[in-house]
Amino acid sequence: MIIGIGVDTVDIARFERQLERVPALRERLFTPAERELRVASLAARFAAKEALIKALGGSDGVSWQDLDVVRGVDRAPSFAPTPGLAAALAARGAHETHLSMTHDAGVATAFVIVERRAGAEYARTEATDDGTGQQ
Template identity: 45%
Template sequence: MIVGIGVDSIEHERVRDAISSPAFAARVFTPEELELPLTSISARWAAREAAVKALGGLHGMRLRDLAVTRTHLGRPVFVQSPELDRVLARLGVNELHLSLTHDQTTSCAFVVAERH
């Protein structure tokens, strides 16, 4: 059963400007994420925003608790963390499905929160 959906898009230029502040960058992204190309960092920002929409808020998490990585096959997934696990359990969400895309100027993410 679908519990929530969220979508977000962001211009790469806005993310570049935001992460020029080291304090902001460290508060929102993991060190591994900050090593990625700007298009990938932007997609991860959009993923966080889309997840917040799908879950109906942060529920006490920080944006950094919504870190994104890729599986060995390249599929984007949220990194399991104690905070994310706590929120998902409280909301009865078993899985967050994530899709990312980007072009030269913009990144977009789509998230589906699912309860089995």
């Protein structure tokens, strides 16, 4: 079952200017392996991380370094199963992420789906408003 969808688009030239103005951003936003990539690929990975945060409903419990975009043997992008990401997914009852990224014509875009396995149970720990004004 899909529990979250996120999409993000980054203007590559603007992103490059930000990295030049604030060099520390490269270390803050990207893992060591990611930092070596060209700017268009970094912009796509930044969009992927932002899209994942949107799909998760927020960044609680996860840091930029927990979100490591890797390519599999088939070259398909995915998020590495870091301990921080695994904990963030578990906290939201999620089991799997799906990622698609592209960059062309000066923009980078990423789309993320977060899923819970069919039949998997998830107990929310936060109070919800049932419409009666009571929690």
